Amino acid sequence: MRIERLDVDVLILGAGAAGMWLAHKLAGIGKVAIAAKGGLAESSTFHAQGGIAAPIGPGDSVEAHLADTIAVGDGLVREEAARALIARGRLVVEELIALGVEFDRDANGRLHLTREGGHSLRRVVHAADSTGKALAQALAAALERVPNLVRIPQAVAVDLVTRRRLGESGEDRCLGAYLLVGERMLCVSARWVVLATGGASRVFLITTNPHVASGDGIAMAWRAYAPIVNMEFVQFHPTCLHHPSGSHFLLSEALRGEGAVLVDAHGRRFAFDYDPRGELAPRDVLARAIDAEMKRQGVDCMYLDARPIGRERIEAQFPNIHRRLLALGIDMTREPIPVAPAAHYTCGGVQALPDGRTPIPGLFAIGEVAHTGLHGANRLASNSLLECLAMADFAAEIIRESAQPAIAPIPDWSEKGIRPERERIPIKQNWEETRITMQNYVGVVRTDARLQQALKRLALIREEVEAFYRAHPVSRGLVELRNLALVAELITRSAWMRKESRGLHYNLDHPDKLPKAEDTVLVRKEGE
Structure with a gap:
């Protein structure tokens, strides 16, 4: 295997919303490298439908948003961390608009806000039902204008390099990482390494996540002796398409916020049997309700009936979902959609502050890979993109303001004792x-x-x-x-x-x- 070396100021592992926003925010700081495991359309960001939760609507406030987050988080939300991240929401949305993200607006030109499960108000900013795609495309375009940015496409992060793992004495520090890029191993030394690698829901057989979501950042951080927190809290999205083709794409929370209802094969609504909020109950409640009904009735799915929304609003607000379902022979304006829960989001992760700093100096974790305490035992809908962007904001500020440590060269990758595979x-x-x-x-x-x-x-x-x-x-x-x-x-x-x-x-x-x-x-x- 060919060995190559690269020295940078900041190495960002992951090119979803958190990684790209951080790279954008670090423009001009020095030499920044961003490693992408797959293409733009392979990130979880690209597939995000709902939007960005932010307290910007009439009658809303940071404290109201925080109260909903705490209620859904079921006792484990870290209040100060959550408040800091939520408070950054308005600024993030304003900066994204300035960057060119075209969020939906109402007839008066104001941002159109939708309501999702667990929220007491309409506060989710969105771009139809493809917010993640709009965000990813705008960020990718913005990165084209960032000077001195090193792009490392199709890179698989193999492991982090730290002083502790090298057997060095004194304070531990992350020194860089090994990246597998095609047939070569890239040994990257960096002042700061940022994990923006997303979640781990690919560990489940039925998931809404893309193939790249194999928990790489969490696993590398664990091997580097970083604490890992609350990994048992895996969010199963309650309304994932159940289809013979094996397609498992999710059906946005916003559908229920706009009036879609959960029914069984006989058309009976059942959500209120489990929670007085009905279809607007948090995801954990609805996922268990659907799971319980499936087991009680001995069937493979329940149904999401979007017909109460009306054809006109469906075609205006959910064009992507409508189009994808039509391609599979399902007309959501005329018939209920078969759904079942699917692994969707990792609420636990690498222990980190709201600015991404981990207990290992030089190592940051931002976005889904991190555990800040924002989500607690259950994530409030559309707080995920908020966390990605707010954490990247804070991390950029810390990196810009910090004294610059020396770049320490990491050892070459070794293949000593390795023998060729006989079979895979x-x-x-x-x-x-x-x-x-x-x-x-x-x-x-x-x-x-x-x-x-x-x-x-x-x-x-x-x-x-x-x-x-x-x-x-x-x-x-x-x-x-x-x-x-x-x-x-x-x-x-x-x-x-x-x-x-x-x-x-x-x-x-x-x-x-x-x-x-x-x-x-x-x-x-x-x-x-």
Whole structure:
């Protein structure tokens, strides 16, 4: 394998909303590199439908938005962190408009705000039902104007390099990372490394996430001894399309905010059987309600009936969803849409402050890869893009204001003791087995017995994967599998440790909440 080297001031791993906004905000600081694992359309940002939650509408306020966030977060929202991120929302929206993002407006030219589950007011800024696409395209265009930006496309981050992992004494610090780019290994030394790698919902068999969401940043941070927090809180989007084609794209929360209702095959509404807010209850409540109805009736799906919205409003506000469903033979203006819950968002992640700083000096984590405490035990709809952008804002300020540490060269990548692969079937087998295990044992509703069984299976898988990794040349598939298997185990360990039901974590053997809400914090031990 060819070894190449690169020295930069800032290395950003990930090119979704958080990574691109940070690169834009760091324009002129020096040499910034942004590594993208896939193309623009492969990021979770690009697929985001709903919008950006921000307290900018009439009668709204930071405190009202914060109150909704805390209520949905079920006891684990860190109030000061959440307040700081929410308060940045107005400025972020204004800057995006100045950048050229065309959000929807009403007949009077004011921003059109929609309401989603868990919100007490209309506060979600959107671009029809393709907000993520509009945002990603505008940010990509803005990066074309950033001087001294190094783009590293089709790059798979293999691992972080820290002083501790190199066996150096003194204060730990992140020094850079190894990136697999095609057939070469790029050894990048940097003053600051920023994880903007997104979430890990690809660990489940049924997910709304793109293939790239294999938990790479969380896994690399764990191996670098960063604390990982609240990984048991995986948000299952309640209304994901259930279709024989295997298509699992989500049906925006905004549909229910505009009047769509949940029904069974007989047309009976059931959401109010589970929560007085009905279809506007938080996602965890509705995901469990749909799961319970499917199990009670012995069926594979429930239905989202959007007909109450009306054809005209559907075609105006949800053109992308309408078009994609028509291509599959479903006319949402005339018939209900089959839906089922699907893994969608990772509320836990790398322990980080609202400005992205982690306990490891020189290492930042922003966006879905991070755990700031904004989401608590359950994410309020459309707070995710807000977090990505606000954290990037704060991180840029910290990096700009900090004293510049020296760039320390990292060792060359070593392939000592590596032998060629004879076959790749272990990668395929363990990839599939990991995702099936997570889907069946660590899904919407959990039990102690299922979690125990999952832990046993995942431990064997990870042992096998690590042995394969140490013995063979790195490849994209192997790196992703290594990370996927590790993050699956972290999620399951966290779920096993929480002996209660709270937010997104529901265990039939522990159906009640404990009196005191506490985070689940995993810290890697030496030799683990």
